[in-house]
Amino acid sequence: MIKPKVGRMFLATCVGSFFILILYFQNISKSASEQISGRDSFPVKSGRSPLQTLQENDQLEQSAVQATMQGRRELLEETCHTHTRKRRVLGPEDLRHLIVDDKHKLLYCYVPKVACTNWKRVMMVLTGDGRYREPLAIPANEAHIAGNLRSLSEYSTAEINKRLRTYLKFVFVREPFERLVSAYRNKFTRSYNTAFHKRYGTKIIQRHRADPQAEALEKGNDVSFEEFVYYLVDPQTQREEPFNEHWERVHSLCHPCLIHYDVVGKYETLAQDSRYILKLAGAEGEVKFPATSKSTRTTGDMAAKFFDNISPFYQKKLYNLYRMDFLLFNYSMPAYLKLR
Ligand SMILES: *[C@@H]1O[C@H](CO)[C@@H](O)[C@H](O)[C@H]1NC(C)=O
Numbered sequence: 339m340i341k342p343k344v345g346r347m348f349l350a351t352c353v354g355s356f357f358i359l360i361l362y363f364q365n366i367s368k369s370a371s372e373q374i375s376g377r378d379s380f381p382v383k384s385g386r387s388p389l390q391t392l393q394e395n396d397q398l399e400q401s402a403v404q405a406t407m408q409g410r411r412e413l414l415e416e417t418c419h420t421h422t423r424k425r426r427v428l429g430p431e432d433l434r435h436l437i438v439d440d441k442h443k444l445l446y447c448y449v450p451k452v453a454c455t456n457w458k459r460v461m462m463v464l465t466g467d468g469r470y471r472e473p474l475a476i477p478a479n480e481a482h483i484a485g486n487l488r489s490l491s492e493y494s495t496a497e498i499n500k501r502l503r504t505y506l507k508f509v510f511v512r513e514p515f516e517r518l519v520s521a522y523r524n525k526f527t528r529s530y531n532t533a534f535h536k537r538y539g540t541k542i543i544q545r546h547r548a549d550p551q552a553e554a555l556e557k558g559n560d561v562s563f564e565e566f567v568y569y570l571v572d573p574q575t576q577r578e579e580p581f582n583e584h585w586e587r588v589h590s591l592c593h594p595c596l597i598h599y600d601v602v603g604k605y606e607t608l609a610q611d612s613r614y615i616l617k618l619a620g621a622e623g624e625v626k627f628p629a630t631s632k633s634t635r636t637t638g639d640m641a642a643k644f645f646d647n648i649s650p651f652y653q654k655k656l657y658n659l660y661r662m663d664f665l666l667f668n669y670s671m672p673a674y675l676k677l678r
Contacts, residue, residue: 382617382618382620384620386620387443387504387505387506388442388443388444388505388506388615388618388619388620389443389504389505389506389600391618391620392506392600392601392618396408403610403611403614407601407602407614410602410604410667410668411598411599411600411602413666413668414594414595414599414602414666414667415598417665417666418594418595418666421662421665422595425595425596426596428593428596428597430491430498431491432491432593432596433489433490433491433498434489434490434491435447435448435449435489435583435591435592436489436490436491436507436592436597437458437461437487437488437489437490438465438487438488438489438490438493438501438505439461439464439465439619440465440488441464441465442464442619442620442621443501443504443505443506443619444461444464444505444506444508444615444619445490445501445502445505445506445507445508446461446508446509447507447508447509447591447592447597447599449509449510449511449512449517449588449591449592450521450583450584451512451517451520451521451524451584452510452511452512452517452605453510453605453608453612453630454510455478455481455482456473456627456628456630457510457612457627458481458482458487459473459474459476459481459628460473460612460616460625460627460628461487462476462480462481462486462487463476463624463625464619464621464624464625465487465488471625473625473626473627473628474628490502502597506600506601506615506618506619507597507598507599507600507601508599508600508601508602508603508615509588509592509594509599509601509602509603510602510603510604510605510608510611511588511602511603511604511605511663511667512604512605512606513605513606513638513641513669513672514587514588514660514663514664514669515641515645515656515660515672516605516636516637516638516640516641517605518585518641518660519563519636519640519641519644520635520636521584521585522563522566522585522644523636524584525538525584526538526539526559526561526566529559532559535557535558535559535561536557536558538558538561538569538582539557539558539559539560539561540555540556540557540558541558541569542558542561542565542566542568542569543555543558543560543561543565545568545569545572545574546565546568546569546572547565563644563648564647564648564652567648567652567656568652570585570656570659571652571655571656571659587659587660587662587663588663588666588667589662589663589666594666595666601614601615601618602667603615604667608627608630609627609629612627613627638672641672641674642672642674645672645674645675646674650675650676650677653675653676653677654677657671657675657677
């Protein structure tokens with residue numbers, strides 16, 4: 339998604355302004371009312387950006403959804419404060435997952451396995467100047483073509499800073515192990531995902547299977563969840579290259595301690611949270627977030643089964659690897675883990 343012109347040089351020269359931005363843009367709406375009114379509606383004035391709408395509404399009596407969102411923001415900020423020692427500076431590389439909608443002033447950080455295909459489709463409708471109307475009419479592979487949507491990393495420093503300051507920034511997260519099992523099932527248990535089998539499966543089998551068959555080494559198409567876990571917790575894996583985005587932590591993909599997200603949506607409340615964002619954007623009439631009814635979706639119960647034959651030692655290592663995602667987004671340690 340990055341254009342070649344954005345390179346290392348750029349990173350060196352824009353350090354100062356990014357730093358200012360981080361200090362300047364501490365979380366908004368600190369003083370907002372804590373009251374929960376039970377209403378689920380709030381005024382949206384025309385001519386306001388979604389960020390202004392959010393800030394103005396948080397000064398008034400809050401609806402239940404607004405209070406929930408404020409709770410998530412505060413918990414995120416506190417956890418960042420407690421768990422991150424040094425504030426790092428953001429570079430364009432860090433902004434690759436942020437998708438820009440200049441028309442509605444939105445920044446969406448996409449996280450694979452958290453309804454990101456549907457959110458990219460919605461972003462294509464929003465930014466498409468009428469080219470698309472119905473998100474589900476856009477083929478999934480088209481939603482993932484770099485170039486159909488703009489990434490924040492493609493903009494100049496000044497343009498980046500302006501957008502980070504004035505646009506509504508949102509991200510969708512999911513229970514980390516449910517997301518991980520979903521990634522495993524999708525990339526390693528479906529026969530059509532040959533690219534992943536070749537790229538990752540062969541390496542995983544070579545390193546983490548005793549006595550592999552020649553065919554398995556060649557195809558990489560029968561990686562077990564256990565082997566996948568060994569691969570993830572092996573320090574060599576991340577020394578070689580960053581995790582693939584499907585199993586990389588939200589903490590590393592979206593930098594929630596450096597970018598102060600205005601809305602943290604959750605997969606568990608996807609429909610409601612998506613509606614809230616589209617309402618803030620004044621885009622309810624333009625697009626509806628697609629309803630999902632997938633029966634193959636990975637659930638918590640399903641995740642529990644996959645962890646059944648992972649030893650407590652590796653469960654602990656894996657939990658530590660994903661710990662920040664658990665803490666930042668208020669997910670408790672799954673009860674099925676044998677760690678206590
Ligand atoms: C965190 O999760 C707990 C348990 O699900 C919930 O009761 C609480 O309201 C959540 N806190 C925030 C700030 O979202």
